[in-house]
Every structure is written in structure tokens, then in C-alpha cells.
Ligand SMILES: Nc1ncnc2c1ncn2[C@@H]1O[C@H](COP(=O)(O)OP(=O)(O)OP(=O)(O)O)[C@@H](O)[C@H]1O
């Protein structure tokens with residue numbers, strides 16, 4: 001009863017599809033939670049956008065309310081998308097440990113790259129759909145300053161940034177392999193630090209210098225910078241190049257770095273018996 | 280060439296307070312093609328560690344592990360392809376259905392949905408698992424049914440080496456019989472070689488060609504059940520496997536299968 005022998009690339013493709021499909025099954029099973037989450041995310045983005053509407057009351061400097069609201073909304077949406085990518089990747093290990101499937105996943109012949117990229121691919125598709133829906137609702141609600149928006153430019157920034165965020169997430173995913181509980185705790189802290197320093201709701205320049213220093217290594221900073229100039233100023237490819245270049249470099253560095261670090265973490269976990277301990 | 284060959288395998292774990300546990304202590308053992316080898320051992324004797332070392336989930340400190348002549352430490356990918364495992368706990372996505380879990384498990388080994396479906400149908404039929412229950416979430420199924428799905432998951436990938444780590448522990452007598460009957464059939468119908476860790480003497484005696492006794496990370500004896508019993512014969516009386524186990528390990532069967540920690 002041997003299966004027909006497939007070439008390696010094909011079995012890996014089947015496995016990528018396996019991870020994507022499994023996540024789809026899970027999304028389907030938790031459908032009501034997905035709806036609740038979508039509502040939460042949308043309302044959260046709206047609440048933040050209203051901060052812009054209320055800002056004019058504080059002081060007598062004239063504020064371009066429409067522009068400020070758009071600025072905030074772009075921040076809320078991008079942060080929601082990027083933090084989701086980071087969380088999905090960084091929870092890869094802890095989540096399967098919790099389900100109890102981790103040993104079966106790790107003893108299968110599909111490669112770790114396949115595994116992590118399968119997770120990343122699903123997260124991107126899922127995140128783009130969620131963000132599009134949220135944006136659609138907000139579009140109906142607010143008078144946004146998107147008259148000059150360069151949507152294709154923004155999309156390009158988003159795509160390039162997704163790659164580096166997936167890499168960043170993979171690096172974080174190794175932490176729970178080293179220490180099951182503490183690892184996940186650390187990656188939540190990393191995620192919140194990214195929120196603080198990357199200029200999600202304000203310009204990075206308002207932060208103290210040491211925070212600005214951290215911001216320079218956060219891909220989220222460049223994604224927001226690029227996303228904002230594209231949507232608010234309608235910046236073209238040439239102006240976006242600076243952000244995109246940094247994001248490309250980060251993607252090229254973080255993805256292989258993440259996969260390599262993950263491999264080291266996996267070997268360590270297999271040596272010390274940290275993958276799972278029961279039975 | 281043997282299906283499985285371990286030579287002087289050692290594995291120690293560090294515990295919290297700096298103590299070191301020797302989970303595997305110079306373990307050597309082999310499983311021939313188409314052979315079923317059983318390992319009997321009390322709690323904490325190292326059975327699961329043995330299975331994990333073979334399935335590449337734990338790296339040994341020393342010694343060699345070969346699966347069909349391929350070094351499992353140096354070439355894990357090749358070895359992983361040829362084996363699968365059933366463990367005590369079912370290990371599934373609890374909210375997903377049995378079918379979804381099986382399709383996922385199969386894909387990790389490169390088996391597509393189209394290839395998997397007819398085989399799932401055939402395997403479920405064989406274990407006496409009602410097809411339509413395969414669409415219910417795993418968490419709705421009894422332990423016995425989950426364990427049948429675990430066997431199906433392992434079989435789907437056509438493993439030439441099957442690692443069964445207490446597949447019937449905690450099942451009611453009826454489910455236990457079903458699962459054992461199924462293992463029996465796998466043995467007859469497929470050319471798989473099987474390593475079976477268990478607390479259950481009857482199971483070992485009935486299913487295994489050879490049985491080993493494991494205590495404190497060491498394999499004491501690995502013989503045909505009759506020969507193993509004969510080793511512990513007193514005054515010409517051949518003991519039961521249970522008595523043999525007690526004589527060899529100093530544990531009673533109840534102690535050996537008592538719930539852990
Ligand atoms: N990952 C691990 N980390 C630390 N210690 C471990 C680990 N795995 C096993 N051990 C220790 O090694 C010894 C053997 O454990 P193992 O789980 O292999 O035994 P077992 O024979 O399967 O027992 P059981 O019948 O309870 O399943 C035990 O003392 C256990 O505490």
C-alpha cells in the first residue's frame with residue numbers, strides 16, 4: 001500500500017496547502033468568533049479615528065481634522081494587520097503545543113520552511129481580507145482625506161512589509177521552543193513594544209531618542225511611513241522607494257534569519273526534551 | 280536490513296533541581312521487517328523517550344538509530360517519511376472533525392485530499408468507525424474512537440515502521456479489543472514493522488513476536504514471549520507474562536500501569 005512517489009517539491013507544496021487548509025478549517029470552525037473579532041477590530045479602528053474628530057477641542061491651533069482622522073485610521077488598520085501577522089507566526093509553536101499536535105507536526109517530513117511559510121501565507125490572506133472589510137466599513141462612516149491616495153503604492157508597501165513581518169514573527173516563534181511559557185510572554189512584550197515605538201498613532205519624532213532608536217529596527221515603522229505617504233500624500237513609486245528599500249532589506253534579512261534561528265531552537269528543544277513533555 | 284536498529288542509545292534529561300534522569304541507558308534493540316516488537320515497562324522506564332528518539336523528536340546523547348538502514352539523527356527527513364506513530368494521548372485539533380484532522384495529517388506527508396479520501400473510507404470501514412461521525416468535531420468522540428482515528432492517521436501515510444506508544448491505555452475493554460484487533464490486522468495486511476510500548480501483558484503476548492522488558496532506561500530482555508517466560512521459570516513451572524514482568528522489574532502490573540504523577 002505504498003503511495004506513488006512524488007517529487008520533493010510537490011510533497012512540500014501539498015504540505016503548504018495542508019497548513020493553509022488546516023487554518024482555513026479552524027477559521028471556519030470558529031466562525032462566530034471571527035465575526036466577533038471583525039466587529040471588535042472595526043469598532044476599535046473607529047474609536048481611534050474619532051480621537052481625531054475630538055482633537056480640535058484641545059487648544060486653539062487649527063487642526064486638519066479630516067487628515068488627522070485619516071492618519072489615525074491608517075495607523076489603526078495597518079497595526080491591526082501587522083500585529084496579527086506577527087501574532088499568528090509567533091504563536092505557531094505555543095498554539096500547537098496547546099492543542100497537543102506539536103509532536104505530530106514536528107515529526108512529519110514536511111520542512112520547517114514549508115510549515116512557517118504556510119502559516120505566513122494564510123495569515124496574509126486572512127489579514128488582507130479582514131483589513132479590507134474594516135476599511136470598507138470605515139469608509140462609509142467617515143469623511144476621509146483619501147482624494148490623493150495612491151492605493152497601488154500602499155498595497156506594494158503592504159506586501160513588502162508582510163514579508164519582513166513574517167520573518168520577524170518567525171524569529172519570535174522560536175522563543176516558546178526555548179522556554180514554553182516565558183517564550184510566549186516575551187513575544188507579547190515584543191508586540192506591545194512595536195506598538196509603542198513604531199509610530200502607529202503619532203509620528204516617531206515625538207518619542208524620546210532611545211525609543212526612536214528601537215523604531216529604526218521595527219519594520220512596522222517603515223510600513224506606516226510608506227503607507228501614510230502613499231494614502232495621504234499620494235506619493236509615487238520614487239518617494240515610496242525609501243520605505244520599500246528598508247522593508248525589502250528587512251525581509252531579506254529577517255526571513256532567512258528567522259528560519260535559521262528557528263532551526264537552532266528546534267535542535268535545542270529536541271536535545272533537551274522541551275518540545276513536549278508528557279506521555 | 281532491519282526495519283529498526285538501535286545501538287547503545289543514551290538519553291539523559293536535566294530535571295529542575297539539577298538532578299539528571301537517565302531515560303535511556305545503553306539501549307540496543309532491533310525490529311526486523313514485518314516484525315512486531317513489544318516493550319513492557321513501568322511508568323517512567325523510558326518507553327516514550329525511546330519512541331521519541333526513533334521518531335526524531337528527541338535527539339539522543341549517544342548511540343545510533345537506524346530506520347531501514349538510514350541514520351535517523353543525520354537524515355531525519357528520509358526517516359520521517361517512512362514512519363508514523365500513535366501515542367497515549369490522541370493529539371488532534373479538538374475543534375476540527377476527524378476528517379479534517381486526517382486530511383491535514385496526510386498532507387504533511389504529501390498525500391493529497393484526492394488520494395486520502397478513498398483510503399480514509401477504507402480504513403474507517405476496517406476499524407468499524409461510522410463514516411458520518413468522521414464529520415463531527417474530535418472533542419465529541421470517545422477516547423476509543425479518537426484512538427481509532429489516531430491509528431487511521433498513522434496508516435494513511437503508509438508507514439513501513441509504526442511506533443505505537445500505549446495505544447490502548449485508558450480505553451474501555453471493548454474499545455481496547457477493537458484497537459487491538461485492528462493492530463492485528465495491520466500486522467497481517469500491511470508489510471509494516473511495529474514497535475509497541477504497553478503496560479498490557481495480554482496485548483504484548485497476543486500481538487508481539489518478541490517482547491522486551493524495560494526498567495530504568497534499560498532493556499532487560501528481548502525474546503519471544505515463551506522464551507522470556509521460560510527465563511523466569513521456577514521449579515520447572517512456566518510463569519505467566521505478568522509474573523515474568525514482576526520478577527524482572529520488581530513492580531506489580533498495577534503499579535506499572537498506575538496513573539502518572
Ligand atoms: N522531556 C523530558 N524532560 C525531562 N524529563 C523527561 C522528559 N521525557 C522523559 N523524562 C524523564 O525520563 C524518564 C522516562 O520517561 P518516559 O516518559 O520515557 O517513560 P515511560 O516509560 O513512557 O513512562 P509512562 O509509562 O509513564 O508513559 C522519566 O523519569 C521522565 O521523568
Ligand SMILES: [Mg+2]
Nearest residue numbers: 279326327444
Ligand atoms: Mg510513556
